[in-house]
Structures are given as C-alpha cells and as structure tokens.
Amino acid sequence: MKRGKNYQEKMKLVDRQKLYDLDEAVESVKKTATAKFDETVEAHIKLGVDSRHADQQVRGAIVLPHGTGKSVKVLVFAKGDxxxxxxxxxxxxxxxxxxxxxxxxxxxxxxxxxxxxxDMMGVVGRLGRVLGPKGLMPNPKSGTVTFEVAKAVSDIKAGKVEYRLDKTNIIHVPVGKASFTQEQLNENLSVLLDAIKKAKPASSKGTYFRSVTITSTMGPGIKINPAKI
Structure with missing residues (x-):
C-alpha cells in the first residue's frame, strides 16, 4: 500500500527494528501524531493464546485512570427504579x-x-442480530449486564474500556488521545497491560505477550518490548 508524504516523514521518527520501552514508545507516538485533529492512541496486543478454545478466552473491562478522551453515549435498558x-x-x-x-x-x-x-435481557435479545455484529450486545463479563446500572453508567462515562480477543488473537483498545500528557498515556497503557496480564488463562502456555504495538490514528506502529511488561 502506497503511503503519503506525511506518513513517510513520520516513519523517519521511528526505528522499525527496535523494541521500545513503554515510556519511549509513548513519547514516540506523541511525536508522530501530527494530524490537524486530536488523534486517538490505540494499543494492539497479540497474545500467545488460541481464541478458538473456550478456556483460552481473554476478555474483560477496566476503567482507564484518565479515560479515553472520547465522550461516550450510553443506552440503558431498564424499568422502574x-x-x-x-x-x-x-x-x-x-x-x-x-x-x-x-x-x-x-x-x-x-x-x-x-x-x-x-431482567431486560429477554427484550434486548431481540436485537442480537443487529447489536451483535456491531459489538454492542450487553455482556455480564464486561459489566454491561447488571442491576448496578448507576455504577455501570458512571464507569463507562469515566473511561471504561472493554478488551477482548479478535479471531487473530489480537486485542485492540483505545488508550487515550494524542493531546494527553505522556504520564496520562503511560498510566492508561500500564493499567490496561496489567489487567490483560492478570487475565492470562491458566491453560495458556509459552510466551503470553507476543507483541505489543501502539499507534496514533494516522501514525506508524511503534513496538513495545513485551519482555519488559
């Protein structure tokens, strides 16, 4: 795929062969986020598990200390109180x-x-075909099927993100905006990696973190040394 001139210039700021420390990687991703809008910073984490096996699923949700920088609209299915x-x-x-x-x-x-x-999941279940493909179906594992609706809404508004494996055993999660300070991005990323580390399935053998890459919306991928996580 042919890349534009701006992207080529950004590539000069990154050593593609290097495995960066977390601090260095965050510093580099901020340097390469030069678009005219506030770019999202994302983490892409490849794990040494096989998502085809039920006992090797990695899924959960955490509240990022500094949120995602995005205002999130929440729809709640509930009645009465x-x-x-x-x-x-x-x-x-x-x-x-x-x-x-x-x-x-x-x-x-x-x-x-x-x-x-x-008690509303019977009603919500009718939307499975439309919500499911969009990744919007409520799920107890991510804390979105609960009677504690006030806490769920507050957490989501505060920057709660869900992480889950895709079919290629990679987790994709936004960890903030390019406008965040380096410390804010460091903390968000550290909390995410720590949560995924704790979620390691007992049946997982060998290297767990195969690769960890962070990137801004328009920037190149920057590889973090998985051995130092």
Missing amino acids: KATEATQAGADYVGAEDMVEKITKENWFDFDVVVATP
Missing part, C-alpha cells in the same frame, strides 16, 4: 421495548455502549 437510577447517573438514553422499536424500525444507533439489567 433502575431506569430512574440510570437517568440520574447520566445515561443518554433509557428505555425498554420502545428502544427496541426505535432501533429496529428507525435503524437508530446514536449510542456507543449498551447496558441492560438482567
């Missing part, structure tokens, strides 16, 4: 069957995360 709780906690949209109808009939998707109380 729980619906009131969700609204008071700052949920952008709260409803039940009415929201199912809005999504199915109007093809409405003006939200980033879906939370549901367990």
